[in-house]
Amino acid sequence: MTSKPAVALYLGESYATIGLFDISQKNNPASLFEKSIFLPQVSLKNLLTQVKIKYQEHFPDYNDAHVFVVTKYFDRLKQFRLGGSISQVILKGFENSYNLNDSKCLSLAASQLIISLDKNQFEESHLASELERIKKINPDLNKVVISIPEEHITSAQMTVLHNFFTSAGLKIFTCISANNQSELRKTLLNAGSEGTKEEIVTELKEAFGEKTEVSFYSPKGFKTQFENCELFNSTNNFLAKFIKTNKYEQGAYFDIESLKFIQQHKGNNWQSPWGSIPVEHSHYYDLFIHPFSEVKLNHLSILQVESGSLQLEPGPVVAGRAIKPLMLDLFFNEMAENSLSQNLFSQLSQDNLRQKISNMFSVLEKGQKNPALSTQIKDLKTNILDSIYNEILFYSEASQPVVFGPMADVFVPKAGLQRLEFSWPQEILKVAASEGAL
Amino acid sequence: MNFLNYQSHLKILLKNFKSCSLVNADGALLYSKDNSFELLTTTRLVAFQIVKKYLNPKPQDLFILNDPENGGYQYSKIVFITCLNPNLFLIWDEDYHFIDFKIPPTPLFDQGRKNEFVWQAMISANKNADELEAFFEYQKYTVDRLMHLVSLIEDLANSKSQQIWLKASNEVFNTQFNNKAHGTAEAYFKLNSTQTIKLKFSAEEKQNLKLITLDFTNTNLATDIHTSSHVIESALIKKISEFFQIGDYLTQAVLDKIKVILPPRSIVSKPHPAGLYNYELQTICSQVCEHNMTQLNAHNRKGQNTFDYANFLNFEVYGETLHANNLISATQVSLQNFEQLICKNLIKMTAMKKTDSSHHIIFSVCTDNPLKLNIKNNYYSDKLNNQFKLNDQLLQRGSVELKKNDRIEIIWG
Incomplete structure (x- = not known):
């Protein structure tokens, strides 16, 4: 039988895991290569180059691979205002209307790049002068969002807009319901x-190769066509599917960049950092403690894991470059036995790195000024594990919680929780197969 | 259990509540959070004391109240009180805008069982019975969800653990108190031509006793605009907690260090029957308090020392099934549920513009069913260009009925 390739990629915020498979026997795909990288240290391009060598070795006759992607990479955008290279074409009087619902949300468009039009301003000459104006503000502008309510524009005027911006080399995104701010x-x-x-x-x-078919996991499964906003919950939707396939209602997922609780039921409005977005998604909750949160003395000189700010770059000290210890670093001993950690952090076993981490925590312990508010590192670790366990119980209510994920062995604190085996490439391929996509 | 463990237990237990307090059997505050516009820490404590005194709560009881003259805040703000453990009580509040009647302290669930008499009289007879029932059932469900965290609740109810937590919060307060300037500062706000709110803030340490005093002496007696003392105290406590960066450690140990002097029957200590001015007076007192603390801690105390009020606009638009509470201020625009009014074709926007310094909103009513508009505060100021117009007529505080094709225009900033 002829070999047939498939690539499964999990692209997280901070790490990626890829698997190359021979799917000539659909019921029994053969794993040919698997690797994980820590993105602040090794680029995706570098990882893909390594896979490409294996790919060419095993499939010399193929140049149209099918790649299945589950991603959390878009979460990187969640801290930022977006829209620096996007112009908005809207009706005069509706400038920045999209964030009046809650102005504290992050912005999605730059005010200076707005083209606001009156009914009589849809001619090309006016559009040209407006485009010239905003191109002076951002010469790299390459996308335009058109949001004019149907009752204010004729189809001929809409065609003028589309033709104008297409010929100007801008990619057009049209809002289908311009009266609806969400x-x-x-x-x-x-x-x-x-x-x-x-x-x-x-x-x-x-x-x-150019003919490569790239399918991202969306609310409707692996798709090549989707709305970009659906990719923000790609991982959560995929994990919910995994839980369902294993006949559970909900579960806790642990890896190096997220500790979360995922439920089966779905919502239609995602409360994003930019406001409410109408997109189907599985319900999930991030646990209080994030693996990339800094362990520090706070303004009260109390040793604790800081909530909120995540140190994705340069990452934890176990990765070798960082100078700020993160929550992950507290578990460097446990991580030495964990396969994902061994894969990502090659220096983890080095004595000098382990000594460096111990010293950092020792400095923090000794820096606490008030004995009445002092905590030892071992107690902090116990608190974290207790907190994770209690939060899982909180979300799972009366039902039996299940835990899974590449770091489940590090963070699952107590016996009594059911654990499922989980490997990103294997699970991605299983779901692709179940959808008939292979 | 150490104090950090106690803190994470508290946060997990109360994760789903936006506005709540936890107290022990003695009524000592263990934790409080206020993430809504309105602030209710002290209101919740008063509600607890009333229920404890007259109704003796047992585990799985659930009580409600909303009477602004009897421990409540306003009709639409329902305060819930439940006993999680004989030494642990949870008090929280939720908005339900279609309750427009007074509820005295009332047992909704009696040791887990529905109080049929109350249910029949208050809920089944209501014109929005289904929604009201779903609202109360959901509140009960949120408590039931907590009750399966048996070990966590026992840990939080443990007297020894509570002492460790209160001791830690006392240490935090002492540290933060010492980091700020000691002394006094005072400011006033003219509510109108005849009425003034005066507030003197002082932070002093005498014979090792650290004390923050908020003194409203010389504030005028109440006439038409006034509120309960617990409403004012809640706002001041929140402001002090933020200024001193106390965070999660706002407990009884901190409350014991704050003394509030409120002249009887004054603007800041006379309950209003419907609590109409609560949010406005909370905002004013909160800003005066912050001004005083900032002045006291300013490096250059000769700088700006007159109090400038940062005004805001709080208005609600509602129909039979939808309620939109809206806030526009110098720092924030929040038109909650406004998008639903648009999507359900109750209103139609003709302008909705935001620039760096101003907001311009125009909408018209497009439903045959009446909508109500209620401007909840005195937003108008001669100094600024803020306007709220109905069919080109300037509106002031108060409620009006909106008819089809009525046009509302709001200019802010």
Whole structure:
């Protein structure tokens, strides 16, 4: 039987895991290669180059790979205002209307790049002068969101707009329901995350060839066509599917960049950092403690894991470069036995790194000024594990909680919780197979 | 159990509540959070004391109240009180805008069982019975969810653990108190031509006793605009907690260090029957308090020392099934549920513009069913260009009924 390739990629915020498979026997795909990298240290391009060598070795006759992607990479955007290279074409009087619902949300578009039009301003000459104006503000502007309510524009005027911006080389995103501010936010988010998606697709096509078919996991399964905003919950939707396949209602997932609790039931409005976005997604809760949160003395000189700010770059001290210890670093001993950690952090077993981490925590312990508010590192670790366990119980209510994920052995604190085996490439391929996508 | 463990237990237990307090059997505050516009820490403590005194709560009882003259805040703000453990009580509040009647302290569930008499009289007879029932059932469900965390609740109810936590919060307060300037500062706000709110803030340490005093002496007696003392105290406590960066450690140990002097029957100590001015007076007192603390801690105390009020606009638009509470201020615009009013074709926007310094909103009513508009505070100021117009007529505080094709225009900033 002829060999047939498939690539399964989990692209997280901070790490990626890839698997190359021979799927000539659909019921029994053969794993040919698997590797994980820590993205602040090794680029995705570098990882893909390694897979490409294996790919060419095993499949010399193929140049149209099928790549299945589950991603959390878009979470990187969640800390930022978007829309720096997007123009908004809207009706005069509706400038920045998309964030009046809650102005404290992150912005999705730059005010200076708005083209606001009156009914009599849809001619090309006016559009040209407006485009010239905003191109002076941002010469790299390459996308435009058109959001004019149907009752204010004729189809001929809409055609003028489309033709004008297409000929100007701008990618057009049209809001289908311009009177609905949440639909406008959704369109702006689609435009704002287009660059990130294109970056991923381009790298995959560079590695496996132009004909490569890239399917991302969306609420409807692995798809090549989707709205970009659906990719923000790609991982959560996939993990919910995994839980369902294993006949559970809910479960806790642990890896190096997230500790979360996922439920089966779905919502239609995602409360994003940019406001409410109408997109189907599985319900999930991030646990209080994040593996990339800094362990520090706070303003009260209390030793604790800081909530909120995540130190994705340069990452934990166990990765070798960082100078701020993170929550992950507290578990460097346990991580030495964990296969994902061994894969990602090659220096983990080095005595000098382990000594460095111990010294850092020792300095923090001794830096506590008030004996009445002092904590020892071992107690902090116990608190973290207790907190994780209690939070799992909190979300799982009366039902039996299940835990899984590449770091489940490090963070699952107590016996009595059911654990499921989980490997990203294997599970991605299983789901692709179950959807008939192989 | 150490204090950090106790803190993470508290946060997990109360994760799903936006606005709540936890107290022990003595009524000592263990934790409080206020993430809504309105602030209710002291209101919840008063509600607990009333229920404890007259109704003796047992595990799985659930009581409600909303009477602004009897421990409540306003009709639409329902305060819930439940006993999680004989030494642990949870008090929280939720908005339900279709309750427009007074509820005295009332047992909704009696040791886990529905109080049929109350249910029949208050809920089944209501015109929004289904929604009201779902609302109360959901509140009960949120408590039931907590009750399966047996070990966590026992840990939090443990007297020894509570002492460790209160001791830690006392240490935190002492540290933060010492980090700020000691002394006094005072400021006033003219509510109108005849009425003034005066507040003197002092932070002093005498014979090792650290004390923050908030003194409203010389504030005028109440006439038409006034509120309960617990409403004012809640706002001041929150402001002090933020200024001193006390965070999660706002407990009884901190409350014991704050003394509030409120002249009887004054603007800040006379309950209003419907609590109409609560949020506005909370905002004013909170800003005066912050001004005083900032002045006291300023490096250059000769700088700006007159109090400038940062005004805001709080208005609600509602129909039979939808309620939108809206806030526009210098720092925030929050038009909650406004998008639903648009999507359900109750209103139609003709302008909705935000620039760096101003907001311009125009909408017209497009439903035959009446909508109500209620401007909840005195937003108008001669100094600024803020306007709220109905069919080109300037509106002031108060409620009006909106008809089809009525046009509302809001200019802010």
